[in-house]
Amino acid sequence: MADSAISLVPVRVAELAVGKPLQRPIYDWYGNLLLASGCVIESQSQLDGLVSNGFIYDPNWDLAPAPRKAPTVPIPSRKTSPPPEVSGEDPNSGNKETIVAMDDVRWYVGETLYLQLIDNPTIRYTVRLIGFVKNKTVFVTQPAVDGKFEYVRDGQTFVVRAFSGKKAYAFVCSAVKSVHTPHPYLHLSFPKEVRCAVVRRGSRAQVRIIASVSLGQPERVGAATLTDMSIGGTSGIIKQSLGSKGDEGLIKFKVHAAGQDEYLSLKTVLRSVTPAENGEGYRHGFEFLDISMHDRLILSAFVHQTLAEGI
DSSP: OOOTTOOEEEOOGGGOOTTSBOSSOEEOTTSOEEEOTTOBOOOHHHHHHHHHHOEEEOGGGOSSOOOSSOOOSSOOOOOOOOOGGGTTOOTTSOOOEEEEOGGGSOOOTTOEEEEEESSOTTOEEEEEEEEEETTTEEEEEOOEETTEEOOOOTTOEEEEEEEETTEEEEEEEEEEEEEOSSSOEEEEEOOSOEEEEEOOTTOOEEEEEEEEEEETTTTEEEEEEEEEEOSSEEEEEESSOOOOTTOEEEEEEEEEETTEEEEEEEEEEEEEEEEOTTSSSEEEEEEEESOOHHHHHHHHHHHHHHHHTTO
């Protein structure tokens, strides 16, 4: 488990290749190890997942000087001062928001951005950052749905959200111009300010997802309404008490991550059962067990996208 003070930045596609060993370990955005240094990427889909949701240790983001010795896996614990914007806060407290300038954020070409129409919040697009010209324009790939480019009118206003390392960013901008040749891309207005929140390791995304749950032997099955989720677990309401603490089973649900629907079937253990707050049913708390790298990448993408939408 990575130290919470360690700074992570998105992995770059140029550092990865199918069939070649990793030069550095790759983590999810919580700091959990996905692939250790020396492991070989076995397929293009695995590589794409790592590019979308993988992070590497970057000492340039640390406030304290990085040690001369290269970090090992797991990253050794180091005593560093907490970032100024969260100094003195309880680790379990909410995320504190600050305002930063666009060019103060260490954006990378290929960074995933989420666009949400202000006048129709149900419309959301996933795009990639191409670059920006300070105080003038931000270049992103043309929004597409099911492989088809979407028409974006000049002047349409978006809330744009992104993750970089353990920080979530959000800003408001408008479409300046769609360019269709030689390659489609979109000009966005340059934001005056960007809101930034440091996301805690234990942060839970507020969700509303219908799931199928099976627990124990003999197997008991029920439908749950999941209300929050993290990379490590979830909780939700079931009409009846489905089991006892320690019962293991499966939980199945669908999430929308990085622009597509993904179906997850995860091994889980029941950690708590209490009467629901509104008196209707029982709240069950689940911990995910033995999550595969593929499923962990999907969960990371979904959770950090949902958390970003909350700032």
